[in-house]
Amino acid sequence: MTAFADIAAAAEVWMASHRPLAAIGLTLLGYAVGHAAWQRSGRHPLLNPTLSGILLVAVALMLLGGDYVRYFEDAEALHLLLGPAVVALAVPLYRHLPALRARAAALILALGVGSVVAVVSVLAIGAALGATMPTLLSLAPKSATAAVSMAVAAETGGIPPLTAVVTIMTGIATALLAGPLLALLRITDPIARGFAMGLTGHGIATARAFQEGEATGTASGLAMGLNAVLTAVLVPLVLRSWAA
Amino acid sequence: MLYAFLVLILLQLVGEAMREALGLPVPGMILGLLMLLGLLVWRGRRLGEQHAVPGELDAVARGLHAHLGLLFVPAGAGVLAQAEVLAVQGTAILAAVVLSAAVTLGVAARLALGAGERPGRLPLPADATAAEEVRQ
Numbered sequence: 043m044t045a046f047a048d049i050a051a052a053a054e055v056w057m058a059s060h061r062p063l064a065a066i067g068l069t070l071l072g073y074a075v076g077h078a079a080w081q082r083s084g085r086h087p088l089l090n091p092t093l094s095g096i097l098l099v100a101v102a103l104m105l106l107g108g109d110y111v112r113y114f115e116d117a118e119a120l121h122l123l124l125g126p127a128v129v130a131l132a133v134p135l136y137r138h139l140p141a142l143r144a145r146a147a148a149l150i151l152a153l154g155v156g157s158v159v160a161v162v163s164v165l166a167i168g169a170a171l172g173a174t175m176p177t178l179l180s181l182a183p184k185s186a187t188a189a190v191s192m193a194v195a196a197e198t199g200g201i202p203p204l205t206a207v208v209t210i211m212t213g214i215a216t217a218l219l220a221g222p223l224l225a226l227l228r229i230t231d232p233i234a235r236g237f238a239m240g241l242t243g244h245g246i247a248t249a250r251a252f253q254e255g256e257a258t259g260t261a262s263g264l265a266m267g268l269n270a271v272l273t274a275v276l277v278p279l280v281l282r283s284w285a286a
Numbered sequence: 287m288l289y290a291f292l293v294l295i296l297l298q299l300v301g302e303a304m305r306e307a308l309g310l311p312v313p314g315m316i317l318g319l320l321m322l323l324g325l326l327v328w329r330g331r332r333l334g335e336q337h338a339v340p341g342e343l344d345a346v347a348r349g350l351h352a353h354l355g356l357l358f359v360p361a362g363a364g365v366l367a368q369a370e371v372l373a374v375q376g377t378a379i380l381a382a383v384v385l386s387a388a389v390t391l392g393v394a395a396r397l398a399l400g401a402g403e404r405p406g407r408l409p410l411p412a413d414a415t416a417a418e419e420v421r422q
């Protein structure tokens with residue numbers, strides 16, 4: 043027991059000077075294990091590597107006694123790469139522009155209706171299950187990317203930290219549901235699959251969509267970007283008419 | 287690699303500056319995406335090479351998107367720190383999020399397919415096929 047405490051104390055001293063490196067290493071390790079498990083399972087949709095990575099990091103932090111806030115600060119270099127990764131979505135988007143243009147009418151309809159359904163369905167289901175007003179306001183923008191959903195929640199009287207949690211949960215739920223649900227509906231077209239994933243579950247679902255190929259991932263990235271803009275405009279309008 | 291990253295980061299910074307200056311409700315990275323798309327379209331027209339992308343930029347984009355899911359792990363694990371917000375109404379929130387995601391996915395996918403298209407024209411991708419096999 044004392045020996046263990048000694049080792050833990052020594053590890054803590056060593057870690058203190060290598061925290062960012064250790065946090066990034068832990069993140070890569072968790073994701074790599076999740077990714078390997080997903081590959082070995084024959085790419086099973088429920089073994090999502092992002093979710094596995096998050097859970098493995100959480101378990102490691104619990105065992106090592108680290109706290110999440112400090113972990114996030116230490117691993118921020120990886121988080122910052124999301125910016126260039128989103129800007130770089132322009133590259134596959136440019137390549138798939140003709141295919142997407144040919145489907146413009148259907149995609150615009152899917153965007154408009156899908157965005158309304160994302161907001162109204164969560165309000166209706168939440169209200170039916172007895173969620174209170176601040177909770178409902180926090181849930182409304184959950185399909186938009188976290189930067190937008192949190193800003194919308196702050197503006198409309200929701201609780202931004204709760205919105206952050208439900209936004210991540212929505213991305214993960216979408217990533218897990220997409221495979222089985224779209225198979226059930228027999229929707230095999232990559233653009234339709236990807237567009238629905240990005241609209242519903244933003245970046246986390248877009249990562250899931252890229253697992254199916256570039257066309258699916260690109261359609262997802264496009265829908266994520268468009269729904270970020272539309273959700274910012276739509277949520278205040280829906281809430282106004284809903285309250286009236 | 288060097289120039290591609292420089293372009294991506296500069297465009298995101300310009301996007302952030304535009305968002306702040308104009309008070310736009312869109313994240314700077316999405317404005318950066320739109321600017322890069324505009325630049326690629328302009329370059330393609332000028333060079334007469336439609337849909338060709340500079341090799342270096344293409345390689346960096348592919349690298350970033352191959353493991354996009356990795357970049358969401360810090361935010362996802364960081365959010366667990368705030369999971370106590372789910373202590374109240376957690377079940378209702380979880381149910382609302384999952385059911386709403388399912389309904390939205392289904393509606394958006396069916397509409398994105400287009401009115402003239404019928405489901406199931408193409409074979410299912412590998413992931414979806416795996417789901418099918420599990421069910422059978």
